[in-house]
Amino acid sequence: MKGAPHMAEKLTPREKGFSEWYVDLVQKAKLADYSDVKGCMVIRPNGYALWENMQRVLDKMFKDLGHKNAYFPLLIPESYLKKEAEHVEGFNPQLAVVTHAGGSKLEEPYVIRPTSETIINRSFAKWIQSYRDLPLLLNQWANVMRWEMRTRLFLRTTEFLWQEGHTCHETEEDAEKETRQMLEVYRTFAEDYMAMPVMTGQKSESERFAGALRTYSIEAMMQDKKALQAGTSHNLGQNFAKAFDTQFQGRDGKMHHVWQTSWGVSTRLIGGLIMTHSDDAGLIVPPKLAATHVVIIPIFGKASDAEKAQVLEKTNALAADLRKAGLGVVLDDDDTKSPGFKYNEHELIGTCLRIELGPKDLAKNSCVMVRRDVRQKEFVSLDEAVSKAQAMLDAMQKDLFTKAKSFRDSHTFEVNSYEELKEKADQGFLLAHWNLDPKVEARIKEETGLTTRCRPFDLKQEPGKCVVTGEPSPGRIVFSKAY
RNA sequence: CGGGGAGUGGCUCAGCCUGGUAGAGCACUUGGUUCGGGACCAAGGGGUCGCAGGUUCAAAUCCUGUCUCCCCGACCA
Known part of the structure; x- marks a missing residue:
């Protein structure tokens, strides 16, 4: 007897409403939940496990390059933020401020950090004396708060988790090298672990981080063809060093301001992961970041008690073997749920690989x-189960990337007129000439909803004419609707 | 912040217009039968109707305020 599908368990199909699909998925896969605090979310164990895996991988990548972790206060004296004029101007509208503590009004309000350049520079200024102290390479895993008008689970929340790298260098060249190097780290992480292809490139002047010389980003394309800025790396120049008097005595015996960088990725990556790979049945996680790689579902059918015992024994042994091979394994032997229910459930929460084992298999x-992404059944000898599972996970990791990349590439266009730009506004990444004028950029945004994402490094910059004004353009930049 | 929609057991929603003892399906618990794509029967447990005021003999229902979420815009990682 088959019951009707439980409509309540199904996600809104992507075609019907991408945003609703996303919200349904996040909640039904138990990744996150809303809280009673405006704009803030609760990251549930399934979601936090993804973050922990991201942290583990990134942390190692940072440390391999010589960065060390540290921790700075959540609260920043308001006066610190005001030291760098552009920085405070940029962040002012998004600040939460603590004015009272310990039962009385504070002499000076504290700002809840929106980012930590200022308070970290206060320490850098104390710690750095000589060029021998450089480079200084720090990273902080922390929460930050930016008051937002409109929030979306993982993609934009008032409080979010991230890492912020902060480095000091002797020369501008060293700082630039670091900025670009960390952007490459992000690209490697996004592509090799998240299986999310990204464009790397430089942000336009209007998209530059408040207080930076230059901002670079990695930009990914979601399944609805909108861009997601998935990570940023800033060359801060000497702006903060001058504001906080972070100086060192150079090889020439004279005092110099340090050259700095900062770079970050956040829990927004989880949103990117979801919107890159998942389907109408639920979450799809690249194996390299999955907490649970395999679910084993024993099937009992009309088996006798003796056969059931045998099935259970085999599934237990298989689970042990898979775990020994380093995989995250769940043995779902709950006999109050039908196999079909379990299939759907594990597709919803994104378990990479499903193994069914019943009396017929035993014989x-x-x-x-069954791979989560392709959902096709494959019969595998138990003797080869472990190696086959690993091979299927490897293949899945590669296929997810390939699929996402071909999706992105087939929705990336060279556009040569403003008409065409408007026409293709919803079709993905549009490579177009622009004369660098922020007013023109603002007008395009106003009229089409398109923003500049980045000037891609791997796109040869050839001069042309701005699609709006016809004025000279140094090269094409990516326009897209964005999160 | 503007426009639209919604808050009623864990979930999806009905009831509200026209005030009068809070409902359904799913989920949950127990027992039994089931089991290769969301099983079935039976018996149970669970809700001060988002919150705060007000009107009234009486409020899920009417009025005021407020909070939150979703969709579409403007601001942002």
């Missing part, structure tokens, strides 16, 4: 394996 010394 053939085999099992059934």
Whole structure:
């Protein structure tokens, strides 16, 4: 007897409403939940596990390059923020401020950090004396708060988790090298671990971080063809060093301001991961970041008690073997739920690989394996189960990237007129000439909803004519609707 | 912040217009039968109707305020 599908369990299909699909998925896959605090979310164990895996990988990548972790206060004296004029101007509208503490009004309000350049520079100024102290390479895993008008789970919340790298260098060249190097780290992480292809490039003047010389970003394309800025790396020049008097005595015996960088990725990456790979059945997670790689579902059918015992014994042994091989394994032997229910459930929460094992398989010394992304059944000998599972996970990791990349590439266009730009506004990444004028950029945004994402490094910059004004353009920049 | 929609057991929603003892399906608990794509039967448990005021003999229902969420815009990682 088959019951009707439980409509309540199904996600809104992407075609019907991408935003609703996303919200449904985040909640039904138990990644996050709303809280009673405006704009803030609760990251549930399924979601936090993804973040922990991201942290683990990134942390190692940072440390391998010589960065060390540290921790600075959540609260920043308001006066610190005001030291760098552009910085405070940029962040002012988004600040939460603590005015009272310990039962009385504070002499000077504290700002809840929107980012930590200022308070970190206060320490840098104390710690750095000589060029021998450089480079100084720090990273902080922390929460930050930016008051937002409109929030979306993972993509934009008032409080979010991130890492912020902060480095000091002797020369501008060293700082630039670091800025670009960390952007490459982000690209590697996004592509090799998240299986999310990204464009790297420089942000336009209007998209530059408040207080930076230059901002670079990695930009990914979501399944609805909108861009997601997935990470940023800033060359801060000497702006903060001058504001906080962070100086060192150079090889020439004279005092110099340090050259700085900062770079960050946040829990927004989880949103990017979801919107890059997942489907109408639920979450799809690249194996390299999955907490649970395999679910084993024992099937009992009309089996006798003795057969059931045998099935259970086999599934237990298989689970142990898979774990020994380093995989995250769940043995779902709950006999109050039907196999079909479990299939759907694990597709919803994004378990990478499903293994079914029943009496019929036992008789053939085999099992059934199903990859979450392609959902096709494959019969596998139990003797080869572990190696086959690993091979399927490897293939899945590669295929997810390939699929996402071909999606992005097939929705990336060279556009040569303003008409065409308007026409293709919803179709993905549009490579167009622009004369660098922020007013023209603002007009395009106003009229089409398109923003400049970045000037891609791997796109040869050839002069042309601005699609709006016809004036000279140094090269094409990516326009897209964006999160 | 503007426009639109919505808050009623864990979830999806009905009831509200026209005030009068709070409902359904799913989920949950227990027992039994089931089991290769969301099983079935039976018996149970669970809700001060987002919150705060007000009107009234009486408020989920009417009035005022407020909070939150969703969709579409403007601001941002």
